Amino acid sequence: MKTLAIVVPCYNEEETIHPFLEACQAVERQMANQLTFNYYFVNDGSKDRTLEVLRQVSKQFENVHYLSFSRNxxxxAGLLAGLEAAQGDYVTVMDADLQDPPELLIEMYAKIQEGYDVVGTRRADRKGEPPIRSLFAKAFYWLINKISDTEMVDGARDFRLMTRQVVDAILELKEVNR
Known part of the structure; x- marks a missing residue:
């Protein structure tokens, strides 16, 4: 059976790790006949109990792994370390705060099965966000697109599903500042 590696960078996420795992494990159960899930948390020098919680859940669940940086x-850097550690036919990167809905993995995997190598996500609206934050976000994308030759898509997220081939190609890049 094919394996999905879930890379999760963490900074002061002690309160979100358990809800994140519960939500992902619900999806894992739904996809149990298609994929085996493995989790790779990267503690990015958290100042709270994130590392303690990661140690606990890695003992509790065989498919939960973690790395821990000495500082932030x-x-x-957390994403890169997670990609380097991740073992799987497919790799996804997700935020621990559940802004990236784990349920989307089902649709994303279906797209990968159609032959795509990368399936990305984009925030469709800013509902629930403070108006001032929405204003600044829109202003940022307008300005960056005016001064840059590379288009920045409003609402594009880090949450994406990639084939092993894509992850290996990313890891071959030697740039220090990605």
């Missing part, structure tokens, strides 16, 4: 290096 930033989300991109």
């Amino acid at each position: 290096f930033g989300k991109e």
Whole structure:
């Protein structure tokens, strides 16, 4: 059976790890005949009890693994470390705070089965977000698209599902600042 590796960068996520795992495990049960799930949490120098919680859940669940940085290096470093550690035919990167709905993995996997190598997500609206935050986000995307040759899509997320081939290609890149 094919394996899905879920990479989760964590910074001060002690309260979100259990709800995140519960939500993902519900999807895992739904997809049990298609995929085996493995979780790779990366503690990015959290100042709370994140590391303690990760140690606990890794003992509780055989398919939960974690890495821990000695200090905060930033989300991109956490993602890279997680991609390097992740073993699986498919890899997804998700935020622990459940802004990336695990239920979407079912649709994303269906798209991968159609032959795509990467299936990304995009936030469709900003419902529930404070108006000032929405205003600044829209202003940011407008400005960056005016001054850049590369289009930045409003609402694009890190949450994506990739084939092993794509992850291996990313890991071959040697840039320090990604």
